[in-house]
Amino acid sequence: MSTDRQPVPSKDFMIQVQNLSHSVDLGTDKLSILQQVNMDIRKGESAAIVGRSGSGKTTLLGLLAGLDLPISGTVSLDGHLISALSEDERASLRSQRVGFVFQSFQLLPTLSALENVMLPIELAGLPNVKSKAESLLKRVGLGERMQHTPRQLSGGEQQRVAIARAFAVNPQVLFADEPTGNLDTRTGEAITELLMNLNSEHGTTLVMVTHDQQLAERCQRYFIIEAGVLHEKTEKNAEVLSA
Structure with a gap:
Protein backbone atom coordinates (compact mmCIF):
# COMPACT_ATOMS: atom_id res chain seq x y z
CA MET A 1 0.00 0.00 0.00
CA SER A 2 1.37 3.39 -0.95
CA THR A 3 2.22 5.77 1.88
CA ASP A 4 1.65 8.76 -0.39
CA ARG A 5 -1.48 10.72 0.41
CA GLN A 6 -2.72 14.18 -0.25
CA PRO A 7 -1.83 16.46 2.67
CA VAL A 8 -4.71 18.12 4.43
CA PRO A 9 -4.46 21.81 3.49
CA SER A 10 -3.69 24.00 6.47
CA LYS A 11 -3.84 27.78 6.62
CA ASP A 12 -0.88 27.66 9.02
CA PHE A 13 1.57 25.97 6.65
CA MET A 14 3.15 27.42 3.54
CA ILE A 15 4.93 24.17 2.65
CA GLN A 16 3.92 20.60 3.44
CA VAL A 17 5.97 17.67 2.14
CA GLN A 18 5.16 14.00 2.57
CA ASN A 19 7.35 11.04 1.61
CA LEU A 20 8.94 12.91 -1.28
CA SER A 21 11.43 10.97 -3.39
CA HIS A 22 13.10 11.96 -6.62
CA SER A 23 15.54 10.39 -9.07
CA VAL A 24 16.91 10.97 -12.53
CA ASP A 25 16.97 8.45 -15.35
CA LEU A 26 20.48 7.64 -16.54
CA GLY A 27 19.29 5.34 -19.32
CA THR A 28 20.35 1.98 -17.95
CA ASP A 29 19.95 3.01 -14.33
CA LYS A 30 18.37 5.60 -12.06
CA LEU A 31 20.20 7.95 -9.74
CA SER A 32 18.36 8.55 -6.48
CA ILE A 33 18.56 12.21 -5.42
CA LEU A 34 15.97 12.53 -2.64
CA GLN A 35 14.67 9.80 -0.35
CA GLN A 36 11.44 9.95 1.65
CA VAL A 37 11.67 13.64 2.54
CA ASN A 38 9.14 15.02 5.03
CA MET A 39 8.91 18.63 6.17
CA ASP A 40 6.38 21.27 7.18
CA ILE A 41 7.14 24.99 7.17
CA ARG A 42 4.69 27.43 8.71
CA LYS A 43 3.75 30.69 7.10
CA GLY A 44 6.20 33.43 8.00
CA GLU A 45 8.94 31.05 9.14
CA SER A 46 12.53 31.20 7.94
CA ALA A 47 14.15 27.87 7.09
CA ALA A 48 17.60 26.85 5.87
CA ILE A 49 18.52 23.69 4.01
CA VAL A 50 22.21 22.92 4.43
CA GLY A 51 24.22 20.29 2.61
CA ARG A 52 27.30 19.54 0.56
CA SER A 53 27.36 19.95 -3.22
CA GLY A 54 25.42 17.10 -4.79
CA SER A 55 23.44 16.32 -1.64
CA GLY A 56 20.11 17.15 -3.32
CA LYS A 57 19.36 20.53 -1.72
CA THR A 58 18.89 22.52 -4.94
CA THR A 59 16.73 19.74 -6.40
CA LEU A 60 14.59 19.87 -3.25
CA LEU A 61 14.22 23.64 -3.56
CA GLY A 62 12.99 23.28 -7.13
CA LEU A 63 10.42 20.69 -6.08
CA LEU A 64 9.19 22.85 -3.21
CA ALA A 65 8.67 25.73 -5.64
CA GLY A 66 6.86 23.59 -8.19
CA LEU A 67 9.57 23.96 -10.83
CA ASP A 68 9.64 20.17 -11.13
CA LEU A 69 7.46 17.26 -10.00
CA PRO A 70 8.68 14.49 -7.68
CA ILE A 71 8.82 10.85 -8.72
CA SER A 72 6.76 9.99 -5.64
CA GLY A 73 5.35 11.72 -2.58
CA SER A 104 23.83 33.68 -10.26
CA PHE A 105 21.44 36.67 -9.81
CA GLN A 106 19.82 36.12 -13.27
CA LEU A 107 19.29 39.80 -13.98
CA LEU A 108 18.55 40.87 -17.55
CA PRO A 109 21.85 42.43 -18.69
CA THR A 110 20.39 45.05 -21.03
CA LEU A 111 17.99 46.45 -18.44
CA SER A 112 18.80 48.89 -15.65
CA ALA A 113 18.38 47.93 -12.03
CA LEU A 114 15.11 49.84 -12.00
CA GLU A 115 13.83 48.11 -15.15
CA ASN A 116 14.79 44.68 -13.78
CA VAL A 117 12.65 45.30 -10.69
CA MET A 118 9.80 46.89 -12.67
CA LEU A 119 9.48 43.92 -15.03
CA PRO A 120 7.77 41.40 -12.67
CA ILE A 121 5.45 44.15 -11.40
CA GLU A 122 4.41 44.94 -14.97
CA LEU A 123 3.94 41.24 -15.82
CA ALA A 124 1.73 40.82 -12.76
CA GLY A 125 -0.43 43.75 -13.89
CA LEU A 126 0.05 45.62 -10.62
CA PRO A 127 -0.31 49.41 -10.32
CA ASN A 128 2.33 52.03 -9.48
CA VAL A 129 5.04 50.05 -11.23
CA LYS A 130 7.85 52.61 -11.22
CA SER A 131 7.23 54.04 -7.77
CA LYS A 132 7.07 50.58 -6.21
CA ALA A 133 10.31 49.49 -7.92
CA GLU A 134 12.03 52.69 -6.81
CA SER A 135 10.86 52.16 -3.24
CA LEU A 136 12.21 48.61 -3.17
CA LEU A 137 15.59 49.63 -4.57
CA LYS A 138 15.85 52.37 -1.97
CA ARG A 139 14.95 49.81 0.68
CA VAL A 140 17.90 47.62 -0.35
CA GLY A 141 20.28 50.57 -0.44
CA LEU A 142 20.41 51.20 -4.19
CA GLY A 143 18.61 54.51 -4.44
CA GLU A 144 21.59 56.03 -6.23
CA ARG A 145 22.19 53.08 -8.56
CA MET A 146 18.79 52.59 -10.17
CA GLN A 147 19.85 53.47 -13.71
CA HIS A 148 22.93 51.23 -13.71
CA THR A 149 22.92 47.98 -15.67
CA PRO A 150 24.07 44.74 -13.99
CA ARG A 151 27.59 44.95 -15.44
CA GLN A 152 27.97 48.37 -13.80
CA LEU A 153 27.11 46.93 -10.39
CA SER A 154 29.18 44.86 -7.97
CA GLY A 155 28.17 41.31 -7.10
CA GLY A 156 26.61 42.47 -3.85
CA GLU A 157 24.69 45.23 -5.62
CA GLN A 158 23.42 42.77 -8.23
CA GLN A 159 22.20 40.48 -5.46
CA ARG A 160 20.39 43.42 -3.85
CA VAL A 161 18.64 44.09 -7.16
CA ALA A 162 17.70 40.41 -7.33
CA ILE A 163 16.25 40.57 -3.81
CA ALA A 164 14.28 43.74 -4.63
CA ARG A 165 12.96 42.01 -7.76
CA ALA A 166 11.98 38.93 -5.75
CA PHE A 167 9.94 41.05 -3.34
CA ALA A 168 8.40 43.16 -6.12
CA VAL A 169 5.11 41.24 -6.25
CA ASN A 170 4.79 40.74 -2.48
CA PRO A 171 5.48 36.99 -2.54
CA GLN A 172 4.12 34.84 0.24
CA VAL A 173 7.21 32.63 0.07
CA LEU A 174 10.75 33.45 -1.06
CA PHE A 175 13.10 30.68 -2.22
CA ALA A 176 16.80 31.56 -2.20
CA ASP A 177 19.46 29.29 -3.72
CA GLU A 178 22.86 30.08 -2.16
CA PRO A 179 22.03 33.81 -1.87
CA THR A 180 25.49 34.61 -0.45
CA GLY A 181 27.46 31.97 -2.36
CA ASN A 182 29.19 34.32 -4.83
CA LEU A 183 29.78 37.14 -2.35
CA ASP A 184 32.63 38.08 -0.04
CA THR A 185 32.08 37.64 3.70
CA ARG A 186 31.19 41.26 4.47
CA THR A 187 28.76 41.58 1.56
CA GLY A 188 27.28 38.18 2.36
CA GLU A 189 26.57 39.28 5.91
CA ALA A 190 24.82 42.41 4.63
CA ILE A 191 22.67 40.34 2.26
CA THR A 192 21.83 37.94 5.10
CA GLU A 193 20.71 40.85 7.29
CA LEU A 194 18.61 42.24 4.45
CA LEU A 195 16.84 38.92 3.83
CA MET A 196 16.13 38.45 7.53
CA ASN A 197 14.79 41.98 7.89
CA LEU A 198 12.51 41.60 4.87
CA ASN A 199 11.31 38.23 6.17
CA SER A 200 10.44 39.83 9.49
CA GLU A 201 8.88 43.01 8.10
CA HIS A 202 6.78 41.42 5.36
CA GLY A 203 5.96 38.12 7.07
CA THR A 204 7.26 36.34 3.98
CA THR A 205 8.11 32.67 4.40
CA LEU A 206 11.83 32.33 3.65
CA VAL A 207 13.40 29.05 2.46
CA MET A 208 17.12 29.13 1.72
CA VAL A 209 19.53 26.57 0.37
CA THR A 210 23.01 27.34 1.67
CA HIS A 211 26.38 25.89 2.62
CA ASP A 212 26.87 28.77 5.09
CA GLN A 213 26.15 27.46 8.59
CA GLN A 214 26.20 30.94 10.10
CA LEU A 215 23.44 31.97 7.72
CA ALA A 216 21.53 28.79 8.53
CA GLU A 217 21.77 29.49 12.25
CA ARG A 218 19.94 32.79 11.71
CA CYS A 219 16.86 30.89 10.51
CA GLN A 220 14.12 29.56 12.75
CA ARG A 221 14.39 26.11 11.15
CA TYR A 222 17.62 24.34 10.21
CA PHE A 223 17.50 21.29 7.94
CA ILE A 224 20.47 19.15 6.98
CA ILE A 225 20.41 17.07 3.81
CA GLU A 226 22.94 14.33 3.18
CA ALA A 227 22.82 11.88 0.26
CA GLY A 228 19.19 12.83 -0.35
CA VAL A 229 18.06 12.24 3.23
CA LEU A 230 16.70 15.23 5.17
CA HIS A 231 16.85 15.76 8.93
CA GLU A 232 15.92 18.77 11.00
CA LYS A 233 18.56 20.01 13.40
CA THR A 234 17.19 20.69 16.87
CA GLU A 235 18.71 21.26 20.29
CA LYS A 236 18.19 17.57 21.10
CA ASN A 237 19.94 16.13 18.04
CA ALA A 238 22.43 18.93 17.24
CA GLU A 239 25.49 17.00 18.41
CA VAL A 240 24.53 13.87 16.47
CA LEU A 241 23.90 15.75 13.20
CA SER A 242 27.07 17.81 13.58
CA ALA A 243 29.25 14.75 14.16
Whole structure:
Protein backbone atom coordinates (compact mmCIF):
# COMPACT_ATOMS: atom_id res chain seq x y z
CA MET A 1 0.00 0.00 0.00
CA SER A 2 1.37 3.39 -0.95
CA THR A 3 2.22 5.77 1.88
CA ASP A 4 1.65 8.76 -0.39
CA ARG A 5 -1.48 10.72 0.41
CA GLN A 6 -2.72 14.18 -0.25
CA PRO A 7 -1.83 16.46 2.67
CA VAL A 8 -4.71 18.12 4.43
CA PRO A 9 -4.46 21.81 3.49
CA SER A 10 -3.69 24.00 6.47
CA LYS A 11 -3.84 27.78 6.62
CA ASP A 12 -0.88 27.66 9.02
CA PHE A 13 1.57 25.97 6.65
CA MET A 14 3.15 27.42 3.54
CA ILE A 15 4.93 24.17 2.65
CA GLN A 16 3.92 20.60 3.44
CA VAL A 17 5.97 17.67 2.14
CA GLN A 18 5.16 14.00 2.57
CA ASN A 19 7.35 11.04 1.61
CA LEU A 20 8.94 12.91 -1.28
CA SER A 21 11.43 10.97 -3.39
CA HIS A 22 13.10 11.96 -6.62
CA SER A 23 15.54 10.39 -9.07
CA VAL A 24 16.91 10.97 -12.53
CA ASP A 25 16.97 8.45 -15.35
CA LEU A 26 20.48 7.64 -16.54
CA GLY A 27 19.29 5.34 -19.32
CA THR A 28 20.35 1.98 -17.95
CA ASP A 29 19.95 3.01 -14.33
CA LYS A 30 18.37 5.60 -12.06
CA LEU A 31 20.20 7.95 -9.74
CA SER A 32 18.36 8.55 -6.48
CA ILE A 33 18.56 12.21 -5.42
CA LEU A 34 15.97 12.53 -2.64
CA GLN A 35 14.67 9.80 -0.35
CA GLN A 36 11.44 9.95 1.65
CA VAL A 37 11.67 13.64 2.54
CA ASN A 38 9.14 15.02 5.03
CA MET A 39 8.91 18.63 6.17
CA ASP A 40 6.38 21.27 7.18
CA ILE A 41 7.14 24.99 7.17
CA ARG A 42 4.69 27.43 8.71
CA LYS A 43 3.75 30.69 7.10
CA GLY A 44 6.20 33.43 8.00
CA GLU A 45 8.94 31.05 9.14
CA SER A 46 12.53 31.20 7.94
CA ALA A 47 14.15 27.87 7.09
CA ALA A 48 17.60 26.85 5.87
CA ILE A 49 18.52 23.69 4.01
CA VAL A 50 22.21 22.92 4.43
CA GLY A 51 24.22 20.29 2.61
CA ARG A 52 27.30 19.54 0.56
CA SER A 53 27.36 19.95 -3.22
CA GLY A 54 25.42 17.10 -4.79
CA SER A 55 23.44 16.32 -1.64
CA GLY A 56 20.11 17.15 -3.32
CA LYS A 57 19.36 20.53 -1.72
CA THR A 58 18.89 22.52 -4.94
CA THR A 59 16.73 19.74 -6.40
CA LEU A 60 14.59 19.87 -3.25
CA LEU A 61 14.22 23.64 -3.56
CA GLY A 62 12.99 23.28 -7.13
CA LEU A 63 10.42 20.69 -6.08
CA LEU A 64 9.19 22.85 -3.21
CA ALA A 65 8.67 25.73 -5.64
CA GLY A 66 6.86 23.59 -8.19
CA LEU A 67 9.57 23.96 -10.83
CA ASP A 68 9.64 20.17 -11.13
CA LEU A 69 7.46 17.26 -10.00
CA PRO A 70 8.68 14.49 -7.68
CA ILE A 71 8.82 10.85 -8.72
CA SER A 72 6.76 9.99 -5.64
CA GLY A 73 5.35 11.72 -2.58
CA THR A 74 3.58 15.06 -2.35
CA VAL A 75 4.42 18.75 -2.08
CA SER A 76 1.78 21.26 -1.01
CA LEU A 77 2.40 24.98 -1.47
CA ASP A 78 0.02 27.24 0.43
CA GLY A 79 -2.56 24.44 0.53
CA HIS A 80 -2.24 23.59 -3.19
CA LEU A 81 -1.11 20.07 -4.07
CA ILE A 82 1.46 20.80 -6.76
CA SER A 83 1.22 17.45 -8.55
CA ALA A 84 -2.52 17.99 -9.03
CA LEU A 85 -1.95 21.21 -10.97
CA SER A 86 -1.30 21.61 -14.68
CA GLU A 87 1.92 23.28 -15.85
CA ASP A 88 0.01 26.53 -16.44
CA GLU A 89 -1.59 26.33 -12.99
CA ARG A 90 1.79 25.77 -11.37
CA ALA A 91 3.18 28.77 -13.24
CA SER A 92 0.23 30.87 -12.08
CA LEU A 93 0.74 29.74 -8.47
CA ARG A 94 4.42 30.73 -8.62
CA SER A 95 3.69 34.12 -10.19
CA GLN A 96 1.14 34.93 -7.49
CA ARG A 97 2.88 33.56 -4.40
CA VAL A 98 6.56 32.87 -5.04
CA GLY A 99 9.75 34.92 -5.26
CA PHE A 100 13.20 33.59 -6.23
CA VAL A 101 16.74 34.69 -5.47
CA PHE A 102 19.40 32.78 -7.40
CA GLN A 103 23.11 32.44 -6.73
CA SER A 104 23.83 33.68 -10.26
CA PHE A 105 21.44 36.67 -9.81
CA GLN A 106 19.82 36.12 -13.27
CA LEU A 107 19.29 39.80 -13.98
CA LEU A 108 18.55 40.87 -17.55
CA PRO A 109 21.85 42.43 -18.69
CA THR A 110 20.39 45.05 -21.03
CA LEU A 111 17.99 46.45 -18.44
CA SER A 112 18.80 48.89 -15.65
CA ALA A 113 18.38 47.93 -12.03
CA LEU A 114 15.11 49.84 -12.00
CA GLU A 115 13.83 48.11 -15.15
CA ASN A 116 14.79 44.68 -13.78
CA VAL A 117 12.65 45.30 -10.69
CA MET A 118 9.80 46.89 -12.67
CA LEU A 119 9.48 43.92 -15.03
CA PRO A 120 7.77 41.40 -12.67
CA ILE A 121 5.45 44.15 -11.40
CA GLU A 122 4.41 44.94 -14.97
CA LEU A 123 3.94 41.24 -15.82
CA ALA A 124 1.73 40.82 -12.76
CA GLY A 125 -0.43 43.75 -13.89
CA LEU A 126 0.05 45.62 -10.62
CA PRO A 127 -0.31 49.41 -10.32
CA ASN A 128 2.33 52.03 -9.48
CA VAL A 129 5.04 50.05 -11.23
CA LYS A 130 7.85 52.61 -11.22
CA SER A 131 7.23 54.04 -7.77
CA LYS A 132 7.07 50.58 -6.21
CA ALA A 133 10.31 49.49 -7.92
CA GLU A 134 12.03 52.69 -6.81
CA SER A 135 10.86 52.16 -3.24
CA LEU A 136 12.21 48.61 -3.17
CA LEU A 137 15.59 49.63 -4.57
CA LYS A 138 15.85 52.37 -1.97
CA ARG A 139 14.95 49.81 0.68
CA VAL A 140 17.90 47.62 -0.35
CA GLY A 141 20.28 50.57 -0.44
CA LEU A 142 20.41 51.20 -4.19
CA GLY A 143 18.61 54.51 -4.44
CA GLU A 144 21.59 56.03 -6.23
CA ARG A 145 22.19 53.08 -8.56
CA MET A 146 18.79 52.59 -10.17
CA GLN A 147 19.85 53.47 -13.71
CA HIS A 148 22.93 51.23 -13.71
CA THR A 149 22.92 47.98 -15.67
CA PRO A 150 24.07 44.74 -13.99
CA ARG A 151 27.59 44.95 -15.44
CA GLN A 152 27.97 48.37 -13.80
CA LEU A 153 27.11 46.93 -10.39
CA SER A 154 29.18 44.86 -7.97
CA GLY A 155 28.17 41.31 -7.10
CA GLY A 156 26.61 42.47 -3.85
CA GLU A 157 24.69 45.23 -5.62
CA GLN A 158 23.42 42.77 -8.23
CA GLN A 159 22.20 40.48 -5.46
CA ARG A 160 20.39 43.42 -3.85
CA VAL A 161 18.64 44.09 -7.16
CA ALA A 162 17.70 40.41 -7.33
CA ILE A 163 16.25 40.57 -3.81
CA ALA A 164 14.28 43.74 -4.63
CA ARG A 165 12.96 42.01 -7.76
CA ALA A 166 11.98 38.93 -5.75
CA PHE A 167 9.94 41.05 -3.34
CA ALA A 168 8.40 43.16 -6.12
CA VAL A 169 5.11 41.24 -6.25
CA ASN A 170 4.79 40.74 -2.48
CA PRO A 171 5.48 36.99 -2.54
CA GLN A 172 4.12 34.84 0.24
CA VAL A 173 7.21 32.63 0.07
CA LEU A 174 10.75 33.45 -1.06
CA PHE A 175 13.10 30.68 -2.22
CA ALA A 176 16.80 31.56 -2.20
CA ASP A 177 19.46 29.29 -3.72
CA GLU A 178 22.86 30.08 -2.16
CA PRO A 179 22.03 33.81 -1.87
CA THR A 180 25.49 34.61 -0.45
CA GLY A 181 27.46 31.97 -2.36
CA ASN A 182 29.19 34.32 -4.83
CA LEU A 183 29.78 37.14 -2.35
CA ASP A 184 32.63 38.08 -0.04
CA THR A 185 32.08 37.64 3.70
CA ARG A 186 31.19 41.26 4.47
CA THR A 187 28.76 41.58 1.56
CA GLY A 188 27.28 38.18 2.36
CA GLU A 189 26.57 39.28 5.91
CA ALA A 190 24.82 42.41 4.63
CA ILE A 191 22.67 40.34 2.26
CA THR A 192 21.83 37.94 5.10
CA GLU A 193 20.71 40.85 7.29
CA LEU A 194 18.61 42.24 4.45
CA LEU A 195 16.84 38.92 3.83
CA MET A 196 16.13 38.45 7.53
CA ASN A 197 14.79 41.98 7.89
CA LEU A 198 12.51 41.60 4.87
CA ASN A 199 11.31 38.23 6.17
CA SER A 200 10.44 39.83 9.49
CA GLU A 201 8.88 43.01 8.10
CA HIS A 202 6.78 41.42 5.36
CA GLY A 203 5.96 38.12 7.07
CA THR A 204 7.26 36.34 3.98
CA THR A 205 8.11 32.67 4.40
CA LEU A 206 11.83 32.33 3.65
CA VAL A 207 13.40 29.05 2.46
CA MET A 208 17.12 29.13 1.72
CA VAL A 209 19.53 26.57 0.37
CA THR A 210 23.01 27.34 1.67
CA HIS A 211 26.38 25.89 2.62
CA ASP A 212 26.87 28.77 5.09
CA GLN A 213 26.15 27.46 8.59
CA GLN A 214 26.20 30.94 10.10
CA LEU A 215 23.44 31.97 7.72
CA ALA A 216 21.53 28.79 8.53
CA GLU A 217 21.77 29.49 12.25
CA ARG A 218 19.94 32.79 11.71
CA CYS A 219 16.86 30.89 10.51
CA GLN A 220 14.12 29.56 12.75
CA ARG A 221 14.39 26.11 11.15
CA TYR A 222 17.62 24.34 10.21
CA PHE A 223 17.50 21.29 7.94
CA ILE A 224 20.47 19.15 6.98
CA ILE A 225 20.41 17.07 3.81
CA GLU A 226 22.94 14.33 3.18
CA ALA A 227 22.82 11.88 0.26
CA GLY A 228 19.19 12.83 -0.35
CA VAL A 229 18.06 12.24 3.23
CA LEU A 230 16.70 15.23 5.17
CA HIS A 231 16.85 15.76 8.93
CA GLU A 232 15.92 18.77 11.00
CA LYS A 233 18.56 20.01 13.40
CA THR A 234 17.19 20.69 16.87
CA GLU A 235 18.71 21.26 20.29
CA LYS A 236 18.19 17.57 21.10
CA ASN A 237 19.94 16.13 18.04
CA ALA A 238 22.43 18.93 17.24
CA GLU A 239 25.49 17.00 18.41
CA VAL A 240 24.53 13.87 16.47
CA LEU A 241 23.90 15.75 13.20
CA SER A 242 27.07 17.81 13.58
CA ALA A 243 29.25 14.75 14.16
